[in-house]
Amino acid sequence: MPVAGLDLAEEITALKRERNAIILAHNYQIREIQELADFVGDSLGLSYKAAEANADVIAFCGVHFMAETAKIVNPGKTVVLPDANAGCSLSDSCPAEKLAAHLAKHADRNYYVVAYINCSAGVKALADVICTSGNAVKIVQRVPADRNILFVPDANLGQWVMDQTGRPMDLWAGNCYVHVEFTRNSIERIKREHPGAPVVAHPECTTAVRLLADEVCSTEKMVSFCKSSPARAFIIVTESGMLHRLRREVPGREFIPGPTDKCACADCRYMKMNTLEKLHACLRDLAPEIIIPEATRARAEESVRRMLEWSR
Numbered sequence: 017m018p019v020a021g022l023d024l025a026e027e028i029t030a031l032k033r034e035r036n037a038i039i040l041a042h043n044y045q046i047r048e049i050q051e052l053a054d055f056v057g058d059s060l061g062l063s064y065k066a067a068e069a070n071a072d073v074i075a076f077c078g079v080h081f082m083a084e085t086a087k088i089v090n091p092g093k094t095v096v097l098p099d100a101n102a103g104c105s106l107s108d109s110c111p112a113e114k115l116a117a118h119l120a121k122h123a124d125r126n127y128y129v130v131a132y133i134n135c136s137a138g139v140k141a142l143a144d145v146i147c148t149s150g151n152a153v154k155i156v157q158r159v160p161a162d163r164n165i166l167f168v169p170d171a172n173l174g175q176w177v178m179d180q181t182g183r184p185m186d187l188w189a190g191n192c193y194v195h196v197e198f199t200r201n202s203i204e205r206i207k208r209e210h211p212g213a214p215v216v217a218h219p220e221c222t223t224a225v226r227l228l229a230d231e232v233c234s235t236e237k238m239v240s241f242c243k244s245s246p247a248r249a250f251i252i253v254t255e256s257g258m259l260h261r262l263r264r265e266v267p268g269r270e271f272i273p274g275p276t277d278k279c280a281c282a283d284c285r286y287m288k289m290n291t292l293e294k295l296h297a298c299l300r301d302l303a304p305e306i307i308i309p310e311a312t313r314a315r316a317e318e319s320v321r322r323m324l325e326w327s328r
């Protein structure tokens with residue numbers, strides 16, 4: 017229960033101080049959480065912030081795999097997530113046991129496994145290196161040229177990286193249920209309604225949608241792209257929370273959400289599970305806490321650290 021005279025946001029700030037906690041938030045979080053966070057960013061920026069965190073507690077406002085990544089690089093810290101059910105359809109599309117069985121079945125390929133960060137600690141433990149949408153091209157370019165690459169779990173991002181690098185890769189057939197909702201039809205329609213507005217799309221979108229985009233990039237790069245562009249209006253083809261960050265940091269421009277065939281914008285139901293009330297409760301109770309078996313964590317840390325090193 018919040019203390020009388022203090023609103024919820026003030027209560028959270030007071031609890032944060034008491035716990036010596038840091039609040040990290042992904043760009044898709046609700047506006048109120050973004051406004052309270054110590055850092056708001058994409059998966060790459062959040063991984064660096066987590067690795068550098070000088071706090072006893074990390075309250076991670078994002079989805080489960082993001083909080084897990086923070087724990088992987090901070091075994092001695094308490095990492096909490098406001099809602100333990102905040103998962104990710106993309107991460108779910110590649111269970112660690114299924115990946116292990118696939119690697120055993122195709123042992124002759126001697127795969128170098130590049131895992132997009134949207135996966136469980138178990139999958140990270142099986143991977144050779146992790147990547148995010150912000151560094152995937154750079155990471156794949158560093159993989160030894162004589163190795164066959166298996167890219168998991170996002171086939172759309174994987175296809176985009178292949179197009180950018182010219183490097184062949186075998187792709188796991190996973191996708192993000194939010195980004196595949198944008199269609200060629202829905203994006204062509206919004207382009208007609210806003211002629212001249214650049215289309216900025218996330219690489220988790222399908223190829224048909226990416227081909228309509230003026231810029232394909234991570235959520236963090238969307239901010240720098242819009243800041244440096246002379247355009248007055250932009251069509252943003254990703255999860256709707258991104259628009260809060262853009263409107264806050266790039267004032268005076270118009271941000272139009274990319275529509276789907278059914279809705280005017282796309283929400284990730286997992287990202288939206290976190291609320292100020294749940295953030296308050298997780299700082300108060302230090303739960304739900306992220307716990308990872310040590311052997312898995314240590315193996316996963318190697319592939320996460322390799323990514324952090326390669327993308328400097």
Ligand code: 13P
Pocket residue numbers: 043057058059060134148149150192218220233234235236
């Ligand atoms: P970014 O790393 O670009 O923020 O993407 C994370 C994500 O989950 C996209 O759906």
Ligand code: SF4
Pocket residue numbers: 079103104105106107134192193194195220255284285286287
């Ligand atoms: Fe996962 Fe898609 Fe939600 Fe990102 S938007 S967290 S990839 S389900």
